[in-house]
Amino acid sequence: MTKDPICGMEVDEKKSEFMLVKEGEKHYFCSKNCFNEFLSNKKLNEKGEKRNQITQKAFLPIRGMHCASCAATIEKCLKKVSGVKSANVNFASEKAAVEYYADKVTRQKLEKAIEDAGYEVIKGEEIKNAENGKVTLKIRGMSSQHCAGIVENALKKLKGINHVDVSFAVERAIIGFEPSKISLEQIKKAIIDAGYVPEKFVENLDREKEARKKEISALKTKFFISLILSLPLIYFAMAPTVGLAVPEFIHHNMVLIQFLLTTPILIVSYDFYFKGFRVVIKSKTANMDTLIAVGTGAAYLYSLVVSILILFGNKDYGAHDLYYEIAGLLLMFILMGKLLEAIAKGKTSEAIRKLLGLQAKTATVIRNGKEAEISVDDVILNDIVIVKPGEKIPVDGIIVDGHSSVDESMITGESIPVEKSKNDKVIGATINKTGSFKFKTTKIGKDTVLSHIIRMVEEAQGSKAPIQKLADLISAYFVPMVAVIGILSFFIWYLLGFGFIFSLTIFIAVLIIACPCALGLATPTAIMVGTGLGAKHGILFKNAESLQTAQKIQTIIFDKTGTLTKGKPEVTDIISVEKNMEKDVLKIAAIAEKRSEHPLAEAILNKAKDEKIDVDEPKKFSSITGKGVEAFYKNNKIFLGNRRLMADNKVNIKSIESKIMELEEEGKTVMIVAVDKNLVGIIGVADTLKEHSKEAIQHLHKLGKEVAMITGDNERTAKAIAKQLGIDDVLAEVLPQDKANEIKKLQGKSKKVAMVGDGINDAPALAQADLGIAIGSGTDIAIETGDIILIIKKIRQNLFWAFIYNTLGIPIAAGLLYPLNGFLLNPIIAGIAMAFSSVSVVGNTLLMRFYSTKFSPLKR
DSSP: OEEOTTTOOEEOTTTSOEEEEEETTEEEEEEHHHHHHHHHHTEEGGGTEEGGGOEEEEEEEEEOOOSHHHHHHHHHHHHHSTTEEEEEEETTTTEEEEEEETTTOOHHHHHHHHHHTTOEEOOOHHHHHHHTTEEEEEEESOOSHHHHHHHHHHHHTSTTEEEEEEETTTTEEEEEEOTTTOOHHHHHHHHHHTTOEEEEOSOOTTHHHHHHHHHHHHHHHHHHHHHHHHHHHHHHHHHHHHTOOOOHHHHHTHHHHHHHHHHHHHHHTHHHHHHHHHHHHHHSOOOHHHHHHHHHHHHHHHHHHHHHHHHTTOTTOOGGGOOHHHHHHHHHHHHHHHHHHHHHHHHHTHHHHHHHHTSOSEEEEEETTEEEEEEGGGOOTTOEEEEOTTOBOOSEEEEEEEOEEEEOHHHHOOOSOEEEOTTOEEOTTOEEOSOOEEEEEEEOGGGSHHHHHHHHHHHHHHSOOHHHHHHHHHHHHHHHHHHHHHHHHHHHHHHTTOOHHHHHHHHHHHHHHOOHHHHHHHHHHHHHHHHHHHHHTTOOOSOHHHHHHHTTOOEEEEEIIIIIEEEEEEEEEEEESSTTOHHHHHHHHHHHHTTOOSHHHHHHHHHHHHTTOOOOOOSEEEEETTTEEEEEETTEEEEEEOHHHHHHTTOOOGGGHHHHHHHHHTTOEEEEEEETTEEEEEEEEEEEEOTTHHHHHHHHHHTTOEEEEEOSSOHHHHHHHHHHHTOSEEEOSOOGGGHHHHHHHHHTTTOOEEEEEOSGGGHHHHHHSSEEEEOSOHHHHHHHHHHHHHHHHHHHHHHHHHHHHHHHHHHHHTTTTHHHHOOOOOHHHHHHHHHHHHHHHHHHHHGGGGOOOTTOGGGO
């Protein structure tokens, strides 16, 4: 039992459902009942903290970003909206993660801010339906049909509501309304005020994927149109220069033909112009689209003016003065780069799609005494679900009837199927192998283990690492800076007497070669692929900052029980006085312990079960505190315990004392077995090491990390385990509340410390450490450390190439080499270089997808 931090009530943390409450900068959990009460009364008990202190988080998929400055522009616009607490826009994943106060701003306002900046929000079915006056919501917290009536009445009181149908059975509300009179957010607020929690209902999980597919399809169409038109354009424009033949008809109509070939390319590339100039007008800033629009627009408009002069008979100009091919070819190569980038970026977010793909679509439940196949979204709490061989388990629950083996590898990484029987927990999305069983649902929808994993991966991918702040800062000033460099370069060369065309060529090359896209993609793509790789191995990163912190870690402290060890005692040694009598020793000990509930007794009985030994009931049984147990069986008195029990009953143990001491030196608990004062043998029991713990410690040592172990066990036992694992330092006999202090001591020596634990009592230590890692096996930390190093390495590689590209590319485009060797960068070559700079960064990141580790849980 624990106290609810808000209402102070005693709640059972194993049975109660908890919800996260954010009040200002404070974060804490409260029980769901208390949370609903809080929502209903609009305050936290007598303290009067307002509900508006609870923030909501929205992940908004965005279409139309072309570079990091686009992301920076959207981020700036969102942060200006009153009620937004924080906003992170990830150019690689094309998503905005926004934390906001629900009473001050609505999701629609956030979407409008993005749309006003010149970008499109990919909306779900719920939003689309809401705009048409119909919405279906999932309602949490209803405990009876009466609750459904409360929600229904609360909604019917609102102006603009046409009809309401609330069902308690499926926790669903179907609402018809007039969008001009009432918004979706107002409807949700009324439900919250009634004391319930509205959520989105059955949204198409593939909608974003479909939107991305459409985007790639549109880019393919635009690219192929521009390619088909560009090939003759480049031939007709360049043929006279290189001495190639051109048909007489075309030669005489060269101006008109180049105009007709180039103009459609600009039309299919209208997005660059629309978004490039809109962002200048709306947000008073510029982005990559602006540079492309100005660069290609300048070449096109200059050519258009020259064309008009030629057509009106001006003899000072000819076809050689046209620069249509620069505008057309630049746009073709930019479209090709955007297409390749979109395809590559799609691969970086595969992890989320694969996780979503794990979900079962249907479930077989018992309703009104009959089996019924329903959508997994219609499953409710306490439903009885039937799972047959080979089927996916739809949601989380507890088995009430039957048994089977379940493949949990997609969640835990463990390749060996787990045996399940009555009262065992099952996890949604895992696969039933052989048997059939029924289970009662305990977690559905967003509360399932899989949903929690998806949410964590999404949040990690949407967050920013500190290393990204420099790239973001540069990207924010990059476009205006490039525009200034381009204009200065134009005037410097023009004033030096190199002429308008020469200066214009340099101006266009500078604008086109600059690529904030590479800078913007460097960090987020590595984080997305890296966190996806971690999820594949069963490792979840809470945010990108933890990635950067992790690679600085010097010392890793492991909690012993349940992290390095299995967390429950097992029989490790059976030694009999007489030869080949080990099974008899185990049987005698098991009979003595048959009625005991001690963990050591459980270890002996489990071992007897494994050995298929029939264990009879003793006639009498008594537990002797601090010594062991006595039991009567077939007129014999059995003694099982320590040296003191044997001494009290005058059992001579000298013949086996050396063996007892040997086992104790290994950190094992030794139980001596005697029958009627005659020594029979000894049994060693210990909390055994997990399969890969030793290998993981060796791997961490190879990475140059210092490894320590912290435990409440006595020093002798702790040192024995540390010796087996090759651990550098041991902190023994440490109480749970003192673990955080031990970490402080190490931090006081200027060490960056990571704490690895698996229990609730490790929470203070996990919070105190520079990096807290809550995982269940020694292998995971080895994988996590390896993956983190790989991700940070990729980020640094990407940033290096992005910085080098722009640092060298812009001065060369500005004509730096021209006075030295006469080299002038053609704007078309600049366009090709710009297009491939982004693709190369994403491609380098995607190489991580082929990374594998010998510690992978999937290979266990």
